Amino acid sequence: MNIDDLPIRDELRGQSPYGAPQLDVPVQLNTNENPYSLPEPLVARIAERVAEAARNLNRYPDRDAVELRTGLAGYLTGTTGHAVTKDQVWAANGSNEILQQLLQTFGGPGRSALGFEPSYSMHALISRGTGTNWISGPRNEDFTIDLAAATAAIAEQKPNVVFICSPNNPTGTAVEADVVLALYEAAQAARPSLVIVDEAYVEFSHRASLLPMIEGRPNLVVTRTMSKAFGAAGLRLGYLAADPAVVDAVQLVRLPYHLSAVTQATALACLEYTDTLLGYVERLKSERDRLVDALLGLGLEVTASDSNFIQFGRFADTHAVWQAILDQGVLVRDNGVPGWLRVTAGTPAENDAFLDAVRTVSKEL
DSSP states (O other): OOGGGSOOOGGGTTOOOOOOOOOOOSEEOSSOOOOSOOOHHHHHHHHHHHHHHHTTTTSOOOTTOHHHHHHHHHHHHHHHSSOOOGGGEEEESHHHHHHHHHHHHHOOTTOEEEEESSSOHHHHHHHHHTTOEEEEEOBOTTSSBOHHHHHHHHHHHOOSEEEEESSOTTTOOOOOHHHHHHHHHHHHHHSOOEEEEEOTTGGGOSSOOSGGGGTTOTTEEEEEESSSTTSOTTTOOEEEEOOHHHHHHHTTTOOTTOSOHHHHHHHHHHHHTHHHHHHHHHHHHHHHHHHHHHHHHTTOEEOOOOSSEEEEEOOSSHHHHHHHHHHTTEEOBOOSOTTEEEEEOOOHHHHHHHHHHHHHHHHHO
C-alpha cells in the first residue's frame, strides 16, 4: 500500500512533506540555522532552570505561559522600541505551530489564504493541512512584491488570511512598511482579513521590524521565532505579537498545556542572555555581507539579502550546480526556484569552504 491508497483528504494528494536534505557532509549551510552553539554560561543556566522545572514535572505546566510571554514582550519592547505587553504575545512550539493556530482560527474549510511565492513553503502546506484554500500571489522579477498586482489579487480573491514574509524565505528580500500598509488596507477593504507578517529572520535585517505597525491594526499579526537569532532551533519556540483579541482567539484552538515546562524554562534562560546571543547575530550579519560581496566578485547574481542566508545564481542547471558544490563537501539548498540556490551564512571557516567550492565549480561551468 502507498499513500495514494489511503483515504486522505483530496487537497493533500500529490503533495510533498516539508524538509531539506539531511546529509552527512563537512559543511552544512542549507537550513538557515545559526552556526554558533549556545555559550557555556547559558547552557549551565538552562540546566539550572530545567532542573527547577523537573521537580514539578508531575504537574502540568503553566497553561498560559505567563512568565515566558512577559519575557518575550520585554524582548520585543527592548529591541523594537515599541511597547508590547504579555497580553499581546502568544507562544507555541515553533513559529510553525503559531501559524497553524492562526490558520485553525482564521482559516479552515471554505476559507482561503494568499501568499506571494516563492516564499516560505510552510505557509501553503499549513494552509492545506488546515483545509484552507491556498492562493499564490504575484512577485516581480527581482522577487519584490508587485504591489499593483498584489492589491488587485486581494480585491479579486478576498482571502481570509494574507501572508507577508519579511525578510522573505528563500529570497532574503525585505518588504517596505508602505507596501505592508497598502496590502493591509487592501485586505481590510476586501473582507476584512487577517494579515500575518512572518518575521522569522528580522533580527538579521538591515531594516527595522514592522512590529510597531500592529498599533491600531487589530487584524495585523507579527510572528517570530527563537530558532534563528537565538540559535535555538532545537528548542522549537515561536511566538506572535498582535492585538490582545488575536491572542484570545488562538487560545480557542490551542491544545491543552501545549508548551512543556521544560520548553518554557529553556526559553526563559535564553532570554536572560539576549545581549550575548544578539552579538552572534551581528557576527552573522557581517559574514552574510562578506558572502554577498564575494559572490558578486565571482560574477554571480545575488538577491538583496536582509536575512542570514543568500539567494545566488543564475544557473542554467540549478540542480547540477547544487550537486557540484555538494561534491566539494558543502551542502546548500535547492529550493526549486529556477536558476537560483540558497546558502546560509555560517562561521567564517564554513563560509570560506563554501566560497572555495563555488570558485572550483565556477571554473567547471
